[in-house]
Amino acid sequence: MKKIYLLAILLLSVATAFSQSKMACCHKTTTAPSATKKFAMLASNSKFVMAHANPKRMRFQSSIGKLINYKTADGLTANAYELKAKKPTNNYLLVIHEWYGLNDYVKREAEKLYSDLGNVNVIALDLYDGKIADNRQDAGKLMQAVKEPRAQSIIKGAIAYAGTKARIATLGWCFGGGWSLQSTLLAGKQATACVMYYGMPEQSIDKLKTLNTDVLGNFANKDQFINTKIVAQFKENMERAGKKLYLHQYDADHGFANPSNPIYDSEATKQAYAFTLAYLKTKLK
Incomplete structure (x- = not known):
């Protein structure tokens, strides 16, 4: 009788262990969305979409900028708008567009930065692979459609195009503000500067610890989505990561630096441009 009792206990223990093992095997763990994915998800929020007024029409024709193509690690090619330095230099500024895409406004701003910074190569990336929106609804769809592996391949391809000796600075607005920081992380030891205009910050302190440079952030206090609470948390996370954040906040709303924005x-x-220019000139000597 005692043997039967012990055998029953043994069988019950085995069954319990198997059940727990099966549950552990089949249980799906969920991870928090990345910073860029979290920002893209805002496009499903009607309040976020409606907070972006449709842009005013803007036309810009450059005599020095040109469209280029380069290879990406995923076996495809990417588009970009390039302004080459007048004299050979390893200084590069990667510019990343808002949620409307690589439009004439972004090209104009890229050329302004090129002219004001002096001898630097400027490449305005195209994370939408040629697509451009002229209204907030389409912009939201394009932003949501961005796949992180593809965006990372485009950025890595641009860094490879610049070369292993390139000193990489990044700048972006809105959607591009978040990707500016991600580009700096991807640039590793080649990163020398990062400018964010009201973009979603990286929240992982471990990732922020790997930054090879400090960051300049231009944020809007009236922004309901990249709000002062998120900015304050970013500041705290940068401090905990041991990284410097040059934080500038303005009594303005999201998208305040876009002249095509109402x-x-x-x-x-x-004010933001003055801080940005001084910072980049120091970093891209």
Whole structure:
């Protein structure tokens, strides 16, 4: 009788262990969305979409910038808008567009940075693979359609195009503001500067610890989505990661630096650009 009792206990223990093992095997763990994915998810929020007024039409024709193609690690090619330095230099600035895509506004701003910074190569990336939106609804769809592996391949391809000796600075607005920081992380030891205009910050302290440079952030206090709470958390996370954040906040709204945006704030833009230019000139000597 005692043997039967012990055998029953043994069988019950084996069954319990098998059941727990099966549950552990089949249980799906969930991970928090990345910073860029989290920002892209905002496009499903009607309030976020409606907070972006449709842009004013803007036309820009450059005599020095040109469209280029380069290979990406995923076996495809990427598009970009390039302004080559007048003299050979290893200084590069990667510019990343807002959620409307690589449009004339971004090309114009890229050329302005090129002219004001001096001898630097500027490459405005195209994370939408040629697609451009002229209204907020289509912009939201394009932003949501971005696949992180493809975006990372485009960025890595641009870094490879610049070369192993290139010193990489990045700058972006809105959607591109978040990707500016991600590009700096991808650039590793080649990274020398990072400028974010009201973009979603990276929240992982472990990732922020790997930054090879400090960051300049231009944020809007009236922004309901990349709000002051998120910015304060970013500042704290950078401090915990042992990295420097040059934080500038303005009494303006999301998208304040875009002259094609009806809520464009000229004074905040002027101040932010002055800080940005001084920072980049120091980093890209």
